Amino acid sequence: xxxxxxxxxGGGHCKSVIDVIEQxxxxxxxxxxxVKEKIGAKVLGYAIIGCDDDIEELSKSTNNFFITFGQGKxxxxxxxxxxxxxxxxLKLPVxxxxxxxxSKHSAIGEGxxxxxxxxxxxxxxxxxxxxxxxxxxxxxDVEIGDHCHISTKVTLNGTVKLGSSxxxxxxxxxxxxxxxCENVTIGAxxxxxxxxxxxxxxxxxxxxxxx
Numbered sequence: 001x002x003x004x005x006x007x008x009x010g011g012g013h014c015k016s017v018i019d020v021i022e023q024x025x026x027x028x029x030x031x032x033x034x035v036k037e038k039i040g041a042k043v044l045g046y047a048i049i050g051c052d053d054d055i056e057e058l059s060k061s062t063n064n065f066f067i068t069f070g071q072g073k074x075x076x077x078x079x080x081x082x083x084x085x086x087x088x089x090l091k092l093p094v095x096x097x098x099x100x101x102x103s104k105h106s107a108i109g110e111g112x113x114x115x116x117x118x119x120x121x122x123x124x125x126x127x128x129x130x131x132x133x134x135x136x137x138x139x140x141d142v143e144i145g146d147h148c149h150i151s152t153k154v155t156l157n158g159t160v161k162l163g164s165s166x167x168x169x170x171x172x173x174x175x176x177x178x179x180x181c182e183n184v185t186i187g188a189x190x191x192x193x194x195x196x197x198x199x200x201x202x203x204x205x206x207x208x209x210x211x
Contacts, residue, residue: 002028004062005093008055008081009069010034010043016134017068018044020097020115027093030061032068052081056088063091067111067129071149075165075183079147082111082129092129100132109146127164145182172207 005027007014014032021027031049034041038048050058055065065085067078085092092111096102100118109128114120117135124138127146132138136154145164150156155173162168163182170188174180179195186192187203196202201211 002026003064004028004030005064005066006030006033006049006058006062007046007066007068008033008052008085009067010038010041010048011069013070013131014043014068016115017066017095017113018046020095020113021066023098023116024095027064031058033058052084055084055090059088059090063089064093065090066092066095066113070131071167075147075149075167078129079165082147085111106138133170139176151188 123141157176
């Protein structure tokens with residue numbers, strides 16, 4: 001019997017998450033939370049049934065919620081939403097695509113999604129409320145902090161360590177053994193060959209700070 005779940009955020013990322021949930025076949029989606037103006041609209045056939053103000057009332061239907069909007073320009077809203085759900089003692093399950101590979105010797109934090117084609121190898125540790133997007137590669141013994149977004153086709157080589165709230169843009173590569181501090185954005189296609197110890201935006205091959 002499937003457990004019930006409510007999604008928070010009805011944009012493009014939500015569509016990808018819905019597809020993973022349907023493939024995993026563990027949860028029945030009761031509906032989606034978004035802004036008031038969108039209540040009654042549908043995303044891939046699932047209704048938007050409320051806004052943030054309705055979370056506590058909707059939690060009477062299920063204790064399972066999942067954040068389905070991306071990181072955007074900054075990660076503040078994802079972190080705030082996660083904290084609100086935790087303050088209400090709600091559950092944020094780990095969602096894993098059956099088309100991904102997650103080593104039994106790895107650890108994935110609550111509220112994290114592993115999307116289609118992603119690989120999480122042995123010894124990897126991933127924090128809470130993270131996105132491991134389509135075809136991302138998390139190599140052995142990598143450590144990813146909370147609230148990180150690892151975009152499509154990113155490669156994190158062995159023993160890389162990411163602080164919290166890191167955004168790794170599509171197809172970027174981080175060389176083995178490097179550390180990235182918290183609140184860092186790495187541009188799409190960039191190659192990181194030195195550890196990053198200062199917050200900011202880094203782009204290029206090799207990646208250099210631009211903001």
